[in-house]
Amino acid sequence: MANLQTGTADWRVMVDQAIETHSDEDYTIFMGAIAERVQGELIPEGWKCAKNPEGRWAAAEKGEPCLGKDDPHPLFIVPQLPLVSRPIPLLFERVRGFVREMPARKGDAGPIRFSEQTGSAMVPPFSRAVVELDAGELTTGYPVYSIEQGKGAQIVFRYAERYVQPGNEKANTVRDDAENGIIRGFEDIYYPSGNAEVYEPFWLRAFRFIRIEVQTGPQPLLLHRPAFRESAYPLNAQSFVNSPAPWIRQLWDISLRTLQLCMHETYEDCPYYEQMQFIMDTRLQALFTYGVGGDIGLVRKALEDFHGSLLPEGITQDRFPSAMAQIIPSFSLHFVFMLHDYYWQTGDVTLVKRYRPTIDAVLDWFDRRVGESGLVERIGYWAYIDWVAEWKEGVPTACKTGPSTVHNLVYASALQVGAKLNDATGRSQIGSEYADRANRILASIEHLCWSEEKGMYREGPAVEQYSQHAQIWAVLTGLCEEQGARSVMLKALDEPDVLKCSFSMAFFLFRALEKSGLYSRTSELLQQWIDLLPLHLTTLPETPREPRSDCHAWSALPLYEFTHCLLGVKAGSPGWTAIHIEPHSSYLTEMSGTLQTPVGQVTVSWRKEEDSLFITGNVPIGIPLRVRWDGGKERVFANGGSFNEVLVRHKN
Missing domain, CATH: 1.50.10.10 (Glycosyltransferase)
Structure with a gap:
C-alpha cells in the first residue's frame, strides 16, 4: 500500500495538456458532468502506475499539513475549507459489462461487431463505423475504453438514458426502442495516439446506452469491447x-x-x-x-x-x-x-x-x-x-x-x-x-x-x-x-x-x-x-x-408507501421506541415484508378476507407495539415480540 497522505507522500505533478472541456447547449447547459475532448498522444504513458512515467514531472510543493501536531495557522488564521474526516463511506465500485449490442439502423454507418473470440473489433483506415451498447439498466459509473492503433482517428462516445423519437424527444416511449428511436446526449471525444491505450473519463457518467462513432484516418483502429465501473453510494438496503x-x-x-x-x-x-x-x-x-x-x-x-x-x-x-x-x-x-x-x-x-x-x-x-x-x-x-x-x-x-x-x-x-x-x-x-x-x-x-x-x-x-x-x-x-x-x-x-x-x-x-x-x-x-x-x-x-x-x-415514492402504508409499519415515537402497524389494504389482498429500523427488524405478513385481516409478524422485544386495521379496535403488545391476530373491519 502506498502512503497517499497529503504532505507526506512523494507526489509529482505535471500540467495536463491533453484534456479540455467542451459544451453543447442542448445537452450540457444543465449538466453536472464534464464533457471531455482528449488528445491521446498528449497523455504521458504510464502516468498512473509506472515508476518513471513519460513526461516532464516535478516534485509537488509540500505545504503545511492541514492536520498535524504543529499549528499550521498561527493567530487563528484558518483555511476557508479545512480538511476534516470523511463523514460518509467510500462509494462502491464494481466492474460490469454491456449486455447487448443494439441493432443497426438503416442509413447508419457500418456497424462495429465485436468478435466472440477476441472481444475486439477492427475498423479499417478511412472509414466510419458505429456501435450502440446497452448496459441493461440505467447506471452511473466510469466507462473504460481500451484502444489500439488508430492514429489520426476520432472517436465520439455519446451517453443517453434512453432512445428518443426524432421530433418527439419528450414522448414517453419504450426506452430501448432502437428501431424507431435514436441516441441523443452529451459526448466525450477522443483522438487516439496510435499506441495501446485506455481512456476513462475523469467524472462519472450516467447512462444506459452508449453510442460509439469511429472515424479512422490512415491507420486502422482496434477497439476492445468496452466495460464500465459502476459506482454509487453504498446504500445497503435491508428492507x-x-x-x-x-x-x-x-x-x-x-x-x-x-x-x-x-x-x-x-x-x-x-x-x-x-x-x-x-x-x-x-x-x-x-x-x-x-x-x-x-x-x-x-x-x-x-x-x-x-x-x-x-x-x-x-x-x-x-x-x-x-x-x-x-x-x-x-x-x-x-x-x-x-x-x-x-x-x-x-x-x-x-x-x-x-x-x-x-x-x-x-x-x-x-x-x-x-x-x-x-x-x-x-x-x-x-x-x-x-x-x-x-x-x-x-x-x-x-x-x-x-x-x-x-x-x-x-x-x-x-x-x-x-x-x-x-x-x-x-x-x-x-x-x-x-x-x-x-x-x-x-x-x-x-x-x-x-x-x-x-x-x-x-x-x-x-x-x-x-x-x-x-x-x-x-x-x-x-x-x-x-x-x-x-x-x-x-x-x-x-x-x-x-x-x-x-x-x-x-x-x-x-x-x-x-x-x-x-x-x-x-x-x-x-x-x-x-x-x-x-x-x-x-x-x-x-x-x-x-x-x-x-x-x-x-x-x-413507492419505497415509502409500500413499507409505511401498505405494509403499515411506522414509528410510534422518536427513534422507533414505539411501533405502530396499521396496513392500508384497500387495493391489495395480501402483503409481506421486512422493515429495518434503528431498533431492529420488523416483519409483517397480512392477508385480507372480506371483513377480516389475518396478520402476523414480529417486532424487537421491549418495543411497545400497537396493531390496528381500518379504524377498528387496536391490539396492544406492551413488550413487543411476535404477534398473530385476526382483526375485524371497523363498522361505522
Missing part, C-alpha cells in the same frame, strides 16, 4: 416487500435503483443532468432511505451541507454544495421538515440542537415578510412550488399579485414542526411562539382564502384559481380536519379545473389523503407509476409525462 400483485415488486426494484443512482458524494436530483443536492428533493430521498433501512450517513451530511448554505439574510440556498447561490424560499422550509424527519427516525436531539439556529433564521426570514393581510408576501427569488403547467416556472400565479396560499401554508407547517423540535429540545417558550405564529397565519388564510362557493382554498386572497397543493397543505396543517379535510381532498381529486400535482408533490398528496381517511384513492394515483412499467424503464423519471430525466429520486 423488502412482497405481494402477489407483480407490480409491487417491480416498482420496488426500480424505485430502489432510482434512489441508489441519485446518491453519490451527495444526494442528487438526477445523475444525468444537474447532479445537484436540492433540499426538497433530498428531504424525500432521506425518507426513502429510512424506508429501505439504508445507511443514513448521507442524510446527516446533507443536513450539515444545507446548514452550511445559510446566507447572511437568514435563508438557505435551495441546493448545496454549489459554486453559485440559488434561492427557492420554500425549500428552506423543507430543511425544517427534513430535520424533524431525522429526529423522528433516530431520536437524536443533539443534531436538532445544533441546527436550531438555522431553523430560527429561516422562520424569522419568512416572518419579516408578513404583510398587512397577516400573510407572507413579496417572497422574491424563485418562488417555485411544483411543476404545474399553468404556473410559469413552477411559481403559483398568486405570487404575482400578493400572498400565495400554498407558500403560507407550507410556512405554517414549518412553524408547527419548528415548535415540536423546540419543545423536544427544551425550548418550549420558542415552541409556543412558533405555534402562535402558525395559528395566526392559518386564521388569515381561513378568513381571506376560503371560498364558500367552491368549498376549497383559493391560490391567493384575490386569485380565483384552485390547486391540489393548497388543499393538501390545508389538511397537513390541520386548517381543515375530519369531514372538512375529506371534502376538500375529494374536490381536489375530482374537480376538473383543479391544478394537479406532479411527481414532486405526490408524497404530500398521499399524506393528505392518508390524514383525511382517503388513502384508498391513492390506487388511481399509483397507476401513474404502474403505467410506466411497459416502457422498459429501469429507474423512475422526473415526471409521469414528457420527462426530461429518466432517473429522479423524488419519484421513488
Whole structure:
C-alpha cells in the first residue's frame, strides 16, 4: 500500500495538456458532468502506475499539513475549507459489462461487431463505423475504453438514458426502442495516439446506452469491447416487500435503483443532468432511505451541507454544495421538515440542537415578510412550488399579485414542526411562539382564502384559481380536519379545473389523503407509476409525462408507501421506541415484508378476507407495539415480540 497522505507522500505533478472541456447547449447547459475532448498522444504513458512515467514531472510543493501536531495557522488564521474526516463511506465500485449490442439502423454507418473470440473489433483506415451498447439498466459509473492503433482517428462516445423519437424527444416511449428511436446526449471525444491505450473519463457518467462513432484516418483502429465501473453510494438496503400483485415488486426494484443512482458524494436530483443536492428533493430521498433501512450517513451530511448554505439574510440556498447561490424560499422550509424527519427516525436531539439556529433564521426570514393581510408576501427569488403547467416556472400565479396560499401554508407547517423540535429540545417558550405564529397565519388564510362557493382554498386572497397543493397543505396543517379535510381532498381529486400535482408533490398528496381517511384513492394515483412499467424503464423519471430525466429520486415514492402504508409499519415515537402497524389494504389482498429500523427488524405478513385481516409478524422485544386495521379496535403488545391476530373491519 502506498502512503497517499497529503504532505507526506512523494507526489509529482505535471500540467495536463491533453484534456479540455467542451459544451453543447442542448445537452450540457444543465449538466453536472464534464464533457471531455482528449488528445491521446498528449497523455504521458504510464502516468498512473509506472515508476518513471513519460513526461516532464516535478516534485509537488509540500505545504503545511492541514492536520498535524504543529499549528499550521498561527493567530487563528484558518483555511476557508479545512480538511476534516470523511463523514460518509467510500462509494462502491464494481466492474460490469454491456449486455447487448443494439441493432443497426438503416442509413447508419457500418456497424462495429465485436468478435466472440477476441472481444475486439477492427475498423479499417478511412472509414466510419458505429456501435450502440446497452448496459441493461440505467447506471452511473466510469466507462473504460481500451484502444489500439488508430492514429489520426476520432472517436465520439455519446451517453443517453434512453432512445428518443426524432421530433418527439419528450414522448414517453419504450426506452430501448432502437428501431424507431435514436441516441441523443452529451459526448466525450477522443483522438487516439496510435499506441495501446485506455481512456476513462475523469467524472462519472450516467447512462444506459452508449453510442460509439469511429472515424479512422490512415491507420486502422482496434477497439476492445468496452466495460464500465459502476459506482454509487453504498446504500445497503435491508428492507423488502412482497405481494402477489407483480407490480409491487417491480416498482420496488426500480424505485430502489432510482434512489441508489441519485446518491453519490451527495444526494442528487438526477445523475444525468444537474447532479445537484436540492433540499426538497433530498428531504424525500432521506425518507426513502429510512424506508429501505439504508445507511443514513448521507442524510446527516446533507443536513450539515444545507446548514452550511445559510446566507447572511437568514435563508438557505435551495441546493448545496454549489459554486453559485440559488434561492427557492420554500425549500428552506423543507430543511425544517427534513430535520424533524431525522429526529423522528433516530431520536437524536443533539443534531436538532445544533441546527436550531438555522431553523430560527429561516422562520424569522419568512416572518419579516408578513404583510398587512397577516400573510407572507413579496417572497422574491424563485418562488417555485411544483411543476404545474399553468404556473410559469413552477411559481403559483398568486405570487404575482400578493400572498400565495400554498407558500403560507407550507410556512405554517414549518412553524408547527419548528415548535415540536423546540419543545423536544427544551425550548418550549420558542415552541409556543412558533405555534402562535402558525395559528395566526392559518386564521388569515381561513378568513381571506376560503371560498364558500367552491368549498376549497383559493391560490391567493384575490386569485380565483384552485390547486391540489393548497388543499393538501390545508389538511397537513390541520386548517381543515375530519369531514372538512375529506371534502376538500375529494374536490381536489375530482374537480376538473383543479391544478394537479406532479411527481414532486405526490408524497404530500398521499399524506393528505392518508390524514383525511382517503388513502384508498391513492390506487388511481399509483397507476401513474404502474403505467410506466411497459416502457422498459429501469429507474423512475422526473415526471409521469414528457420527462426530461429518466432517473429522479423524488419519484421513488413507492419505497415509502409500500413499507409505511401498505405494509403499515411506522414509528410510534422518536427513534422507533414505539411501533405502530396499521396496513392500508384497500387495493391489495395480501402483503409481506421486512422493515429495518434503528431498533431492529420488523416483519409483517397480512392477508385480507372480506371483513377480516389475518396478520402476523414480529417486532424487537421491549418495543411497545400497537396493531390496528381500518379504524377498528387496536391490539396492544406492551413488550413487543411476535404477534398473530385476526382483526375485524371497523363498522361505522
